[in-house]
Amino acid sequence: MAKTESKVGVGIVGCGFVAHMKHLPALKEIPEAEIVSVFDFNAGRAQEVAENFGAVGCKVCTDFEEVIRDPNVDTVYILTSNVTHSEYAVRALDAGKHVLCEKPMAMSIEEATKMMDAVERSGKKLTIGYQCRLAPDVQYLKRVCDAGELGHIYHARALAVRRRHIPAWGSFLNKAAQGGGCLIDMGTHAIDMALYLMNHYDVDSVMGNTYQYLGKKPTPANATGLWDADKFEVEDSAFALIRMKNGATISVDCSWALNTLEVYENKVVLCGTEAGADLLDGVRLNGEHNGVLTVTKPDLQGRSACDLPMFNKGAKKVSESRLWIDAILNDTEPFVRPFEAYTVSRIIDGIYRSAQTGELVKL
Numbered sequence: 354m355a356k357t358e359s360k361v362g363v364g365i366v367g368c369g370f371v372a373h374m375k376h377l378p379a380l381k382e383i384p385e386a387e388i389v390s391v392f393d394f395n396a397g398r399a400q401e402v403a404e405n406f407g408a409v410g411c412k413v414c415t416d417f418e419e420v421i422r423d424p425n426v427d428t429v430y431i432l433t434s435n436v437t438h439s440e441y442a443v444r445a446l447d448a449g450k451h452v453l454c455e456k457p458m459a460m461s462i463e464e465a466t467k468m469m470d471a472v473e474r475s476g477k478k479l480t481i482g483y484q485c486r487l488a489p490d491v492q493y494l495k496r497v498c499d500a501g502e503l504g505h506i507y508h509a510r511a512l513a514v515r516r517r518h519i520p521a522w523g524s525f526l527n528k529a530a531q532g533g534g535c536l537i538d539m540g541t542h543a544i545d546m547a548l549y550l551m552n553h554y555d556v557d558s559v560m561g562n563t564y565q566y567l568g569k570k571p572t573p574a575n576a577t578g579l580w581d582a583d584k585f586e587v588e589d590s591a592f593a594l595i596r597m598k599n600g601a602t603i604s605v606d607c608s609w610a611l612n613t614l615e616v617y618e619n620k621v622v623l624c625g626t627e628a629g630a631d632l633l634d635g636v637r638l639n640g641e642h643n644g645v646l647t648v649t650k651p652d653l654q655g656r657s658a659c660d661l662p663m664f665n666k667g668a669k670k671v672s673e674s675r676l677w678i679d680a681i682l683n684d685t686e687p688f689v690r691p692f693e694a695y696t697v698s699r700i701i702d703g704i705y706r707s708a709q710t711g712e713l714v715k716l
Contacts, residue, residue: 361386361678364420364450366441367432368393368402370523371455375484376430377406379674386678389425392417417441421448428453428681434524435531439464442479446471451478453677457541458694460532462702465695472691478680480687481694483545484673485619489653490636491546494623497638498550503625506551506601510622511543513607514615519568519589521580526568526587534587536563537701540607542619544595545697547603550621554696556716561593561704567610575610593704605704
């Protein structure tokens with residue numbers, strides 16, 4: 354098919370849960386984008402996506418190479434297992450395509466570095482799917498931080514803790530396919546949010562540990578059912594301390610299954626010299642006024658990300674796809690810049706190495 358003039362041609366790679374959960378519905382709402390090519394190892398799934406979400410004449414591909422060689426494809430959406438992220442991204446960038454890749458960026462720092470090299474080599478854009486940044490409470494707090502209302506933020510907590518929610522489907526428990534467990538799956542979002550709000554990416558060192566206790570004890574109390582303990586190859590919990598080069602610290606609590614009632618998934622706590630804030634119950638700001646300690650909770654009910662000034666685009670729904678398509682059309686930096694995602698990958702890689710060696714890892 355010939356791509357519609359003035360539209361961004363999208364190639365979808367991977368037609369599973371994450372594609373249907375957010376990317377396909379979002380793209381359907383963006384007039385400037387059209388899905389022109391689809392690939393999945395399950396040909397039936399690819400055909401279904403092409404029929405339900407693709408443009409007229411959308412091509413169903415039999416392998417990845419067909420997508421990146423399609424002249425109608427301007428950007429490739431990599432929505433596959435972690436094991437393919439780096440290879441597919443590098444091949445697509447080198448083929449002259451912009452790339453949106455689902456989180457995590459890659460399974461290791463070596464793979465992430467190959468992606469950064471391909472960005473530099475190709476001159477094409479790369480972004481990673483850290484959509485949690487787009488939540489209205491995160492965007493409000495970002496404005497507070499950028500305005501300096503918290504002062505110097507010298508400590509943060511990145512929280513991604515579930516009580517019993519080990520993913521019992523797909524390849525989440527397979528280390529060869531995922532690169533890790535809860536840390537690379539959930540913790541990656543919380544770490545990204547903390548760095549994003551602090552607006553600081555200069556990491557000095559990490560110290561961490563991982564555990565595999567409850568993952569080896571299947572229970573029907575798990576939110577997604579039983580799993581095979583013999584196939585549980587990754588960590589169920591990870592804890593770490595990140596030290597930035599300016600002296601600030603970030604503590605990380607991450608778990609798919611933990612004996613705790615303090616369950617906070619993708620939440621951040623910030624401590625600054627002028628005030629503090631957290632996302633534990635909406636946005637809460639704490640400080641002092643006229644000699645009295647104060648706690649305020651802005652009312653964001655009914656607000657959406659597009660209500661906030663930085664996303665004043667007049668769209669009904671602002672999504673990572675909306676921002677990504679705009680970055681391609683306007684030749685601007687993506688909302689999630691490659692080096693930001695690369696820093697998250699460096700931290701996660703460092704935590705895993707620290708857990709293996711029992712030593713502090715300098716980055």
